[in-house]
Amino acid sequence: MADKQFRLRILTPERVFYEGMADMVIFQGVEGELGVLPGHIPLTTLISSSSFHILTEDKNKTAVVAVHEGFVEILPDQVTLLTEAAEWPEEIDVERAERAKERAQKRLDNSGDGLDIKRAQLAMQRALTRLHVHTYKGV
Amino acid sequence: MATTREIQLRIRSIKGTQQITRAMKLVSTAKLQKIRAIAQSNTPYFQAVYQTMCSILALTGDDVLNGPMLQSGKSAYLVITSDRGLAGGYNANVCKLLERSMGSKEDALILTVGRRGREYFSRRGFTLGQHFETPAEVPEYSGVRQIQDAVMDLYRSGTVKEIYVAYTSFQNTLSQTATLMKLFPLQREDFMGGEDEQESKHGTMPHVLMNFEPGPEAVLANIIPRYMGGILYGVLVESSASEQGARMTAMDSATENAQDICDKLTLQYNRARQGHITQEITEIVNGASALEG
Numbered sequence: 163m164a165d166k167q168f169r170l171r172i173l174t175p176e177r178v179f180y181e182g183m184a185d186m187v188i189f190q191g192v193e194g195e196l197g198v199l200p201g202h203i204p205l206t207t208l209i210s211s212s213s214f215h216i217l218t219e220d221k222n223k224t225a226v227v228a229v230h231e232g233f234v235e236i237l238p239d240q241v242t243l244l245t246e247a248a249e250w251p252e253e254i255d256v257e258r259a260e261r262a263k264e265r266a267q268k269r270l271d272n273s274g275d276g277l278d279i280k281r282a283q284l285a286m287q288r289a290l291t292r293l294h295v296h297t298y299k300g301v
Numbered sequence: 302m303a304t305t306r307e308i309q310l311r312i313r314s315i316k317g318t319q320q321i322t323r324a325m326k327l328v329s330t331a332k333l334q335k336i337r338a339i340a341q342s343n344t345p346y347f348q349a350v351y352q353t354m355c356s357i358l359a360l361t362g363d364d365v366l367n368g369p370m371l372q373s374g375k376s377a378y379l380v381i382t383s384d385r386g387l388a389g390g391y392n393a394n395v396c397k398l399l400e401r402s403m404g405s406k407e408d409a410l411i412l413t414v415g416r417r418g419r420e421y422f423s424r425r426g427f428t429l430g431q432h433f434e435t436p437a438e439v440p441e442y443s444g445v446r447q448i449q450d451a452v453m454d455l456y457r458s459g460t461v462k463e464i465y466v467a468y469t470s471f472q473n474t475l476s477q478t479a480t481l482m483k484l485f486p487l488q489r490e491d492f493m494g495g496e497d498e499q500e501s502k503h504g505t506m507p508h509v510l511m512n513f514e515p516g517p518e519a520v521l522a523n524i525i526p527r528y529m530g531g532i533l534y535g536v537l538v539e540s541s542a543s544e545q546g547a548r549m550t551a552m553d554s555a556t557e558n559a560q561d562i563c564d565k566l567t568l569q570y571n572r573a574r575q576g577h578i579t580q581e582i583t584e585i586v587n588g589a590s591a592l593e594g
Contacts, residue, residue, distance in 0.1 A: 177342045191514065
């Protein structure tokens with residue numbers, strides 16, 4: 163059996179968002195929700211805009227991060243999340259997310275061609291994730 | 302010889318210019334420091350994306366890499382320049398490099414970031430494509446998205462056979478080189494060579510049998526735009542750093558030149574003043590001797 167913890171890295175184009183040890187991560191993959199413990203089989207999976215939970219036992223807390231589209235590379239002793247944007251709950255601009263939600267809703271209502279719909283859906287998803295993570299109070 | 306008054310006026314005006322160039326240099330220096338830090342923190346992300354692409358390509362066939370492969374047709378060029386001048390040869394070098402290295406004018410489609418590049422190529426009658434807002438001094442990734450989408454759409458729609466980006470790569474503060482880089486089509490070889498290097502860097506990465514969800518092709522299709530975004534972001538950051546570096550150097554030499562001119566003029570001014578005094582004394586002496594006589 164591998165160690166009790168694994169190395170977690172969250173990388174965005176603009177910065178190294180998080181780097182440290184973790185006991186478990188839970189996130190929303192495109193194929194469904196996924197919980198990763200140390201010693202997981204090697205897996206690369208796409209991730210949709212969602213909340214990303216980091217469980218660290220020693221500090222006895224769960225950290226929630228809003229992540230927006232990317233992919234996760236899982237190795238037995240290391241998890242790397244590559245995402246275009248990641249935000250801590252306190253970094254989220256709620257008003258902006260609300261506005262983005264309304265905008266996306268409007269665009270979904272006035273249905274355009276296929277590509278626009280897809281982009282609006284993604285925008286909607288991002289806004290909802292932000293709002294969800296911001297109001298998240300723990301498990 | 303100019304009168305002392307005229308020389309004084311010139312000195313004052315040059316000192317004013319010198320103050321401006323010195324301030325611009327300081328501003329560029331500060332901005333350069335900021336953007337350098339960003340350029341460094343971008344690297345881990347990009348390396349990881351690149352590495353994943355390598356490992357997927359080792360598993361998949363050729364056809365997943367590119368959409369329609371065209372043998373002929375237009376080539377698109379993305380030119381990255383700034384909105385503002387006074388940065389030495391920064392803008393001109395990129396434009397000239399691109400103009401030199403492209404095949405025929407008729408087959409080129411120019412996409413631009415930055416007003417200077419657009420003006421340059423529209424004056425010379427090139428076919429212009431989309432224009433993108435210049436990112437701030439420290440580019441944000443959200444701004445890249447727009448360019449990334451446009452480039453991907455352009456290539457996937459099959460209107461162009463290849464896409465290049467012309468930008469200024471940042472070597473160090475004193476030297477920046479205009480560079481032309483191929484974005485599409487992606488070449489498999491580009492990802493094969495780098496793998497050994499990557500592995501030696503990350504000693505903890507043995508050959509593992511990676512699983513992909515939903516599947517290698519789907520993951521790759523998702524990663525390519527990200528890879529492109531990573532490249533474009535890097536290119537914008539480097540260009541921005543180069544712009545600041547070029548402006549810093551240009552303004553530094555402008556400040557020095559202004560100092561040289563000032564020194565010369567001060568010497569001239571002192572000579573003129575001395576000449577004036579000597580003349581006055583001579584006049585007084587002459588006047589006195591005339592009275593005595």
